[in-house]
Amino acid sequence: MQVQQDFPEVTFHPDHSGGTKKIWRIFWVLSVLTIVELGLGYFLYAKGTSLGDFTILSTKIVIGVLTLAKAYYIVSVFMHLGDEIRNFIMTIIVPLVLFVWFIIAFLADGNSWKNLRNTDAGSRTNKVETEIKVPAQH
């Protein structure tokens, strides 16, 4: 390797001699994932409130999982983190695992706050305003 000779502490380099085929393949993967997400987004929009809560929630979870897949491809291929050595990858990824708990804890907290307010902290039955579907407007 003729490059990066002036970093003596770096003892080997990932092989960069490959072509751009992989980059374009990942571009198409990201585009298709985005289009699927948009398809699901339009599905939620078109069906509106006729869908049950469970269907809406599971569709949103699927969109979230597809987003995580996009994040994986960007970080691993475009940012070349997949080419680094395992211990380095772990110092980045392990702290980010805290997000799993942050998200669960805070969203549950928000939900609990809503329930407490709707029921005056449990002193009456829940009477949520009935939602009326608003037609698109400007």
Place this chain on the structure above:
Amino acid sequence: MGATTIPAGTKWWSGGKSPFNVNYGKVMMWYFLMSDAFTFGAFLISYGTIRFSVNHWADPNQVFNSFPFAGHANLPLAFVSLMTFILIFSSVTMVLAVHEGHQMNRKGVEKYMILTIIGGLAFLGCQAWEWTHLLTGEHVAMLADGTLDVIPTTVKMNPWGVALSQEELMAALKNTPHDKLMAIANTMHHGAEHTAHQVSDSQLIEQIAASGIHATKTGPIAFGGYFFGITGFHGFHVFSGVVINIVMYIKTKLGHFDQRGHYEMIEKAGLYWHFVDLVWVFVFLCFHLV
């Protein structure tokens, strides 16, 4: 690989060596990006918490349904999808620039850096349009005092609440002062502006009610703050990324990296740029898709 033989008993963590086999600048860029991910994550989780804590939140398909030059056509998600594709594509041109850098091909790096800068500027232009559209929007909403007004989406006003029923609308119209009724009537008849003395309140109310107007209650005030705060913080990252890319382009053009013998600065700028794309993927998820 394995170009250098490493003696047995080497103390990897006592300095002078790279235990992760990555040089200092790149390691620090990664740790900066990790801390930035926590900042964005905290913002988005805070937004999620508030959104989960209220009974009604703005429906993104209504808020983000316009497209430049498409007038009042209802095109949910279309414009933000375009923004998403612009950013994905500029991420591809960035990784191609890094690739050309590995090959020590200066012309190739220059070409792809220019394309990446153009992509970044296009994204910023789209965001400017989106913000202007929301900040200058005209929506008829019922304020807390029970009167109607024409309001935009700002950090202090959110017109994206629950729709008013016909009875609620009629009651609110009766409370609304004359000048506000004029303003509402004027949003429905662009071009044919009324003057204050021509029509009485009851005529205006009749006219507004007959037009099949869509009026809403105001929504949670936090919507604008979160939207403009988070997309603004992201937009500022895009802006600084464009500035960094321009500096990298100039340094490439001046041959600095050829003199240095490697294009690692392009890789570091690339890491930052991909991170900006990565954050947008999540902003797009939280504000526009779900």
